[in-house]
Amino acid sequence: MELLKKYTQCFGPSGREDAVRDIIINEIQSFCDEIYTDALGNLIARKGKGGNKIIAVTNMDETGVIVTALENNGFLRFALVGGVDKRSLAGRRVVFENGTAGLIASENDNDNFDVSKMYIDAGVDGGINPGDMACFCGDFIENSGIIVSKSLSGRVGCYILTRAIKEIKQPENELYFIFSTQKEVGMRGAKTAAYGIGADYAVSVDTTACDDVPGGESHVRLGGGCTVKVMDKSVIAHHEVREKLTELANAEAIDYQLEVNSNMRACAGAVQTCGMGVKTGGISVPVRNIFSPSEIASTKDIECALKLLKLYLCR
C-alpha cells in the first residue's frame, strides 16, 4: 500500500495535477507501449495493439481551494475547487504546492457556511498569490484492512490502473488507460481524453459513496467487494459492459455489489458521450466519508476491483 499512500498524499487539485501525473508516469512508463498527454493534461497510456479497443478511465485530481485575493497582513481569501462540503470547512488544514500550510477560519461563528466570509490563515506574508491552489490535509493511515486518507476518491482509481498496467502482461486487446484531469469540477478531462481513440468499450474506475453507517441508507457496504455500476448521476451503464462485468465476477467468485447512486458522478459519464459514443460501464470502490479529508476504504474492495478490471480488460 506504499504506492497508494504516495498517490493519495500527492498534491493535485483540479487543474494542478502535474505532480500526480509525474509520479504515475514514473511508475508505468516501462510497462506500456505509448504514453501521451493532451491540452487538458490528461495522461493516456496505451498497452497492446489489435483486438477490442478498451478504455479504463479514472481521475487524478482532488478537491481543494483557490486563492482569490490577499487581505492585508497575510490572510488569504479563497473559493472552492470542486464539490467541497462547506459544513466542515472552518478548522480544516490546507497545504499549497510550495509546501506552505494554512488553516481555514471564518469571520463568523461556524454555523455560517458563507465561503466569502472565510479566509486561510497561513501565517505568512508573501509567497502565495491569487490563482494559487491548495489541497486539504489528511494523513494516510492503514489499519487492519482499512485505509484512511485524503483523496482516496480518484487516487484509488490511479492505484488500480497502475497495478493493472503492471500486471497485465500481453494483452490481446488494445488497452487505453486514461488518468484524467479536472473531474471534480465537471469531468472535464475525460471529455477530451477519449476524443481520438474511437474505443469499443470503456470502464471507469472510481469510488462510490458508502453510507453503511449509523443512520445511513446505502446498501453498498464497506468490505462487501467492489461495485459494478448500474447507474449514477452521470451515466447509465451500458448493459453489455455491466453484464460482462457481473458474469466475470460470478465466474471467478469476486465479491461485488450492484451500484445505483443518484448523487455521484463518474468519468464514465463523459467518456460514453465522446465522439460517436462509447459503450461504457464502471467498477467502483466503496468509500465512507467521501470528499472529506478522512475517506475510508477497504483493501479487500480495492483488490476485488483490480481483479475484476484485469479480467474485463483481458476479456
Added chain:
Amino acid sequence: MLLEKLCNACGASGDEGAVRKIIVDEIKDRADIIDFDYLGNVVALKNGRDHTKKIMLSAHMDEVGFIASKITDTGYVKFKAVGGIDTRVILGKKVVFSNGTKGIIGVKAIHLLSEGERESVPKIKDLYIDIGAKSADDAKKHIEIGDYAVFDTTFGKLGGNKFKAKAIDDRAGCAVLAEILKVKPEYDTYVCFTVQEEVGLRGSRICAERLKPDAALVLESTTCSDVYKTKKSQQVTASGGGVALSFMDSASITNTALLKKLVICAEANNIPVQLKKTTMGGNDAGSIHLAAGGVLTASASVPCRYLHSPVGVADFSDVKALYDFTKMYLSEIGGILGWNS
C-alpha cells in the same frame, strides 16, 4: 466609432443579425476568408506567415435581453429573460425590440405598493413590457411572439476616459477583434465572432470543434466591482486597471504555465494586466477548451462595472490594453508554447 455602433445595436442571443452585419461590413476587406455556419457564427481567417498552427480568437456578438412570450388580452407583452438577467435592475427600464418598437418594463407606482411589495423583488413572470398598445390587436401589429428586445441605452462618454453603454459584454471584445484583423499574424488566425454565449456558450463550441485550433484566446468583458463599499479583496477587477486575466471560473481552469507566461510577457511589453479575482462567472473558454480533444485556452477581459444591467461602465484604456494584449498574444504565443524551438 465602431465600439459605439456595436454597443448600440440590438443583438440578444439568437438574434445577432444586426451585430453580425456591422462586423462583416467592417472586416470584409481585412480578412482573407470570411465564413459563416448555420448557427450564425462569423469566422474570419487572417493568413499568417506560418501555416503549421491554427490560432482561434473569439468574442461573442450576443448580449442578454428579452424575448416576447405572449401578448395579453389588453395588449401588454409578456416576456422571458434571454441569458442572465437580474430582475432587480430591469424594473421600469426602457427596452427596444429589434424591429425598433420601444417599450417600458412596467412597474407599479410606489403609491400603490403594499409594505410587503416594497421589501421584495417581483418575478419576471409577473412583469410585462408596455409598448403603448391600445389593444391586443394593436400590439400584434408591432410585436410577434418570439421577437427579441434589449435594453434601450445609448452609448456615451463618462468622465475623462470612461464610457457607458449596454452590451459592453461583449461588443468590446468584438470591436478589438475587428481591429486586430488589420494585423498580419505569425500563424493562421481564425477570428471568431460567436453567437449564443449568454445562453450556454453555444456558438463557440461549434467554431472550436470545426477549427480544431492549436491554441485559443477568448476576448471578453468581465465583472468589475471597484465600487463604493466593496472591500478591496472583493472587487474582482478594477476599471482602468488593465486587461483582466482569468485563472479559474465556473467553466474552465486556465493552464497555470500559460497564464504565468502571458503575465510575464504582458509586463515585459508594458501592457497593464490584472488577475480576475473570483471563480464566479463563465465564458466561451468553457466550451472551447473542451472541444476537439482539448484546446489550450486563455481569457482576457475588459473590466465592466454593472455587467448585464441596462448600462455598464468601462474604461477606454482597458479596451486599448485588450487590443495590445491580443496583438502581443499573436506574436508571442509560438514562443510561449515552444512551437518555434
